[in-house]
Amino acid sequence: MAALRLGERPEEPGAEQRDETAGDDQGREDEHQFPRHASKMCTQGASAQNITRHARQVRVIALQSVQDAEARLRAAGYLPSTEIATSAFLADRLEKPVLVEGPAGVGKTEFGRALAQATGRTLLRLQCYEGLDEGKALYEWEYAKQLLYTQLLKDKIAETIAGAQTLAQAAERIAGSEDLFFSERFLLPRPILAAIRSPTPALLLIDEIDKADPEFEAFLLEVLADNAVTVPELGTMRAIHVPRVVLTSNAARELSDALKRRCLHLFIDFPTAQRELEIVRTRVPGVREELARKVVAAVQAIRKLDLKKAPSISETLDWVRALLLLNASTLDAQVVTDTLSTVLKYEADIAKAREHAAYIAGAELR
Ligand SMILES: Nc1ncnc2c1ncn2[C@@H]1O[C@H](COP(=O)(O)OP(=O)(O)OP(=O)(O)O)[C@@H](O)[C@H]1O
Ligand SMILES: [Mg+2]
Numbered sequence: 001m002a003a004l005r006l007g008e009r010p011e012e013p014g015a016e017q018r019d020e021t022a023g024d025d026q027g028r029e030d031e032h033q034f035p036r037h038a039s040k041m042c043t044q045g046a047s048a049q050n051i052t053r054h055a056r057q058v059r060v061i062a063l064q065s066v067q068d069a070e071a072r073l074r075a076a077g078y079l080p081s082t083e084i085a086t087s088a089f090l091a092d093r094l095e096k097p098v099l100v101e102g103p104a105g106v107g108k109t110e111f112g113r114a115l116a117q118a119t120g121r122t123l124l125r126l127q128c129y130e131g132l133d134e135g136k137a138l139y140e141w142e143y144a145k146q147l148l149y150t151q152l153l154k155d156k157i158a159e160t161i162a163g164a165q166t167l168a169q170a171a172e173r174i175a176g177s178e179d180l181f182f183s184e185r186f187l188l189p190r191p192i193l194a195a196i197r198s199p200t201p202a203l204l205l206i207d208e209i210d211k212a213d214p215e216f217e218a219f220l221l222e223v224l225a226d227n228a229v230t231v232p233e234l235g236t237m238r239a240i241h242v243p244r245v246v247l248t249s250n251a252a253r254e255l256s257d258a259l260k261r262r263c264l265h266l267f268i269d270f271p272t273a274q275r276e277l278e279i280v281r282t283r284v285p286g287v288r289e290e291l292a293r294k295v296v297a298a299v300q301a302i303r304k305l306d307l308k309k310a311p312s313i314s315e316t317l318d319w320v321r322a323l324l325l326l327n328a329s330t331l332d333a334q335v336v337t338d339t340l341s342t343v344l345k346y347e348a349d350i351a352k353a354r355e356h357a358a359y360i361a362g363a364e365l366r
Helices: 048-055 066-075 082-094 108-118 143-152 154-161 167-175 191-197 214-226 257-262 273-283 289-304 313-325 333-342 347-355 357-362
Strands: 098-101 122-127 139-141 187-189 202-207 228-231 235-238 244-249 264-267
Touching: 066 082, 066 108, 082 098, 082 108, 082 244, 082 264, 098 108, 108 122, 108 202, 108 244, 122 191, 143 154, 154 167, 187 191, 191 202, 191 214, 191 228, 191 235, 214 228, 214 257, 273 289, 273 313, 289 313, 289 357, 313 333, 333 347, 333 357, 347 357
Parallel strands: 098 244, 098 264, 122 202, 202 244
Antiparallel strands: 139 187, 228 235
């Protein structure tokens, strides 16, 4: 048994959790139908019951090739480069986590979402932050519910301790019912445990892992290695289906070699002009071709300037949407100057770009 230990209590035999409603252990079918409900978003505290309701309907898709991965990601609204589609295919087939790095706003989180949808997996997302601990990532006991039950059961509790001679005797009798309060009924699964226990194949998106503390990263490594979690009071819970895992990082801090070793690495950079144009067409339907081309060319030109923070895909999309609202049909130096604040987020960058407004407005896609 090589599962994560959260306490000292030894594992109880037969305590493994399996949900037989999930059916086939492999859970992988070559299914070419696109399940609309498949990427149900469950954030903190996913409800196992809700997921179970979907268990019989969900058909998980095994990616067949890089081309298949690309087509399915596209169908999920995500336009991948060949490198991204290759990582998606390999991660799915090798059952390895993918660590996605790259500048802000290039589509790291969206990749996780789209991959869940493309493969028909339930998406479970864990947003990392400083101080994130196992209680928020793994599971918690529902204290409020436990308290409510003790209130409602107070007559029964009184019966249990009736006749006890000493405080120790009374405590001993109450301890006999302890298991009731530390049972599945009061367990609140957080995203990692929810992914491990999900009766439907899941994709666990661990977003911005670089924001969590190094200790949390070490803890995560154990879970990723074992695909199992031990709750001292309940025993070891092994993955019903091995979840796919996507981790994202903005490189706020260097991640450990151990984590990198366990993951496929995918660096998403700013897109080529052609891919960015396609993304604009997909994300802002109805935009006129001329405006889309001008904005993409302008953003590509801005990225060549020496800036504190280069604009990303999200800023390109913001710019197009802002220009649509302003009824701009194309870009000229004045429009660029007036709307730069939707693309650049630092005053010094805006000032520098203003100096090059004519060059930015004049940029064309070849
Ligand atoms: N390949 C793509 N296809 C379609 N849309 C994309 C693609 N890449 C990025 N986007 C769009 O760009 C926006 C930003 O993407 P996302 O939030 O995933 O970026 P991120 O890299 O996670 O940023 P951050 O580091 O700030 O969290 C989203 O609106 C997303 O829809
Ligand atoms: Mg993100």
